[in-house]
Amino acid sequence: MKKELMMVLLLAAAGSMWAQSGPLKLRPDAFAPKEETVDAKAVTMASTVEEMASWDRYPTYETYVAMMQRWAQQYPDICTLDTIGTSVQGRLILAAHIEGNRTADLYRPQFFYSSTIHGDEVTGYVMMLRLIDTLLGSYGTSQSLTNLVDETAIYINPLANPDGTYHRGNATVQGSVRYNANNVDLNRNYPDPFGTTKAALQQENEAMIDYFTAHNFKLSANLHGGSEVMNYPWDCFTSLQNPHPQAEWWQEVCHRFVDTARVYDNSHFRDVYQADNGVIAGGDWYVIHGGRQDYVNYYHNCLEVTMEISTVKTLSSDQLPAYWHFLAPSFINYIAEIHNLPDGVGISDLQPPTSDLQVYPNPATDRVTVVGTATDAVVSVYDVGGRCLKESAGPVVHLGDLPAGVYTLCAGGRSAKIIKK
Numbered sequence: 001m002k003k004e005l006m007m008v009l010l011l012a013a014a015g016s017m018w019a020q021s022g023p024l025k026l027r028p029d030a031f032a033p034k035e036e037t038v039d040a041k042a043v044t045m046a047s048t049v050e051e052m053a054s055w056d057r058y059p060t061y062e063t064y065v066a067m068m069q070r071w072a073q074q075y076p077d078i079c080t081l082d083t084i085g086t087s088v089q090g091r092l093i094l095a096a097h098i099e100g101n102r103t104a105d106l107y108r109p110q111f112f113y114s115s116t117i118h119g120d121e122v123t124g125y126v127m128m129l130r131l132i133d134t135l136l137g138s139y140g141t142s143q144s145l146t147n148l149v150d151e152t153a154i155y156i157n158p159l160a161n162p163d164g165t166y167h168r169g170n171a172t173v174q175g176s177v178r179y180n181a182n183n184v185d186l187n188r189n190y191p192d193p194f195g196t197t198k199a200a201l202q203q204e205n206e207a208m209i210d211y212f213t214a215h216n217f218k219l220s221a222n223l224h225g226g227s228e229v230m231n232y233p234w235d236c237f238t239s240l241q242n243p244h245p246q247a248e249w250w251q252e253v254c255h256r257f258v259d260t261a262r263v264y265d266n267s268h269f270r271d272v273y274q275a276d277n278g279v280i281a282g283g284d285w286y287v288i289h290g291g292r293q294d295y296v297n298y299y300h301n302c303l304e305v306t307m308e309i310s311t312v313k314t315l316s317s318d319q320l321p322a323y324w325h326f327l328a329p330s331f332i333n334y335i336a337e338i339h340n341l342p343d344g345v346g347i348s349d350l351q352p353p354t355s356d357l358q359v360y361p362n363p364a365t366d367r368v369t370v371v372g373t374a375t376d377a378v379v380s381v382y383d384v385g386g387r388c389l390k391e392s393a394g395p396v397v398h399l400g401d402l403p404a405g406v407y408t409l410c411a412g413g414r415s416a417k418i419i420k421k
């Protein structure tokens, strides 16, 4: 408790100190300690499905699996249980597939929610379980939720990193950690639009990539904690470097999410002061590489947003119902946004990068070296608008005279995208 408070004060002080010297990159993720996070104050576990009835506990791993299985058994017409894959330690990565009126052969757009890729950010875990329960339990009684389930193929993965969440064993989320069992941050481990170097692709992410490939998700969200902000793509660029083609649409959708939540509790989504009323382009907050959001937007033409939903990563379990109360309408409305996507979605014109030319380092500051070309090969540097800025002979290309941004290097018919810092 004391340590947490000190951290907050420290960050606040740092904020005022750096405020004059450009945008402050104050993403709590960046300050995550390698060791286990501080234990939450009051974590009560449910070791049976029945003990989850009032939604003020975290489930044990076995309870979680039992809940997911029970829903599929209880609502066989509208809920099936998908196994996305398994974790390093063999825990299940599950998704509830909720879709009504399945005998009618209708096109339904596919929506995906996923939470807790960072194992200690567990608020979203319980929120997604409760969302599944609400959608299923309201089917046939609430007209609006019945329509939503009939018209949408909804997939919900409450727990993307079970090994991190159950770091101390299946019986508790106390002592949960950000990383998977190989100590890898799964939200820095996805293929990046620029193929930035990273740890070997982890099996949790490999499974998720297969799941995305097997589906045709059009809208999705990845839930985190540690802050309260709607963080829309891109994460690997600032909005000045490369705004998302649907940036305006993102701002509208994200503002609707936050504004609706604030109707129920006006105190939330206020801790990231650089954000515009709880909404920010990811890279304007803090640039990261290998995040799932960029991967999904870039490679799957699916609009994915990062929802940071609680300033405390491992929320005291007795606070979970209050979070549900102010977030649930926004969660449901966000699913419905899939029926009002912008025309053409707008990102299909982005081609996957041709990373056949090897360049290092990337990102770079003053120079890069091109690997595997003739020593006298001409290397051309293009900006994002396709203008040739310079040509140089030989493997070393000087970048010191170029502004920070994204460039394409071409040599011998091959190319690579690079980031100049």
Ligand SMILES: [Zn+2]
Binding pocket: 029, 118, 121, 224, 225, 226
């Ligand atoms: Zn996170």
